[in-house]
Amino acid sequence: MDLSVAIGELTLKNPILTASGTFGYGLEYDDHFDVAELGGICTKGLSLLPRHGNPPARIWETAAGMLNAIGLANVGVEAFCTDKLPILRERGVTVVPNIFATSVEDFRKLAERLETEQGIAALELNVSCPNVDHGGLQFGVDPEACAAVTKAVCEVSSRPVWVKMSPEAGDLVGVGQACQEAGAQALTAINTIRGLAIDIRTRRARIANRTGGLSGPALKPIAVRMVWELSRALDIPIIGIGGVATWQDVVEHLLAGASAVQVGTASFADPLAAKKALDGLQVYCEEHDVTPRQLVGAIDEG
Secondary structure, three states, X not given: OOOOEEEOOEEEOOOEEEOOXXXXXXXXXXXXXXXXXXXXXXXXXXXXXXXXXXXXXOEEEEOOEEEEOOOOOEOOHHHHHHHHHHHHHHOOOOEEOEEOOOOHHHHHHHHHHHHXXXXXXXXXXXXXXXXXXXXXXXXXXXXXXXXXXXXXXXXXOOOOEEXXXXXXXXXXXXXXXXXHHHOOOEEEEOOOEEEEOEEOOOOEEOOOOOEEEEEOHHHHHHHHHHHHHHHHHOOOOEEEEOOOOOHHHHHHHHHHOEEEEEEOOHHHHOOOHHHHHHHHHHHHHHHHOOOXXXXXXXXXXX
């Protein structure tokens, strides 16, 4: 059964990727399964310099997911290129570095540094970070700012550029259109939604940073709706993320219009979640004599 999917000019062996921030750099899962079996991995977010992240507590489990405020802790782009990427490349893993910055120029510098490395399939831009040059407003809620970041990266990178959308944008389709016009080959939808949990005994926030990103099953209906809206309005592929834990979730995102999906929070509960989703998708496709490409956008609109 052919499970391959096309994301712009890039062909993935199957539509299952792992989401940035939930799967480390891929090497941490060596003891569980061969990560190279997946369509790809989106790495933990990379910055120009290493980051230690926020102080604890940084994670709080909710009724249908979790809040996290890790603070984008990572080893930095240099350590990734010297210590992580060569191993992933040797093992045949499809690698999509996720990058973030607080200025357009730093996004450009990250892309320039990664351009010198082999074994990178695409770049994913985390635009949910504050734009320090424009009052700290998230890049992802401002079409012009998102377009500026996308354009800057596309100018210096020969790899496909994916933009990870913020669900907090007032006009998500408008932001998506701006990214498409600036050169993005795909959009990832969606990033987490900010939430807050309070300890009623101490009256303090459960997370030291107070607010955190909500992910997990609670996000899925919102994510599926946003995937559906974006896929209907734009010409570039959408990569669905939000509440993807099982093969059934994968199929639902595909039917809504996603060309591929990312498994995120589910990997914390079950390190084999992405592999199980892939295995289940294959069985489903064989039983129904259908390929993932044929499922994309196949929702019955009647």
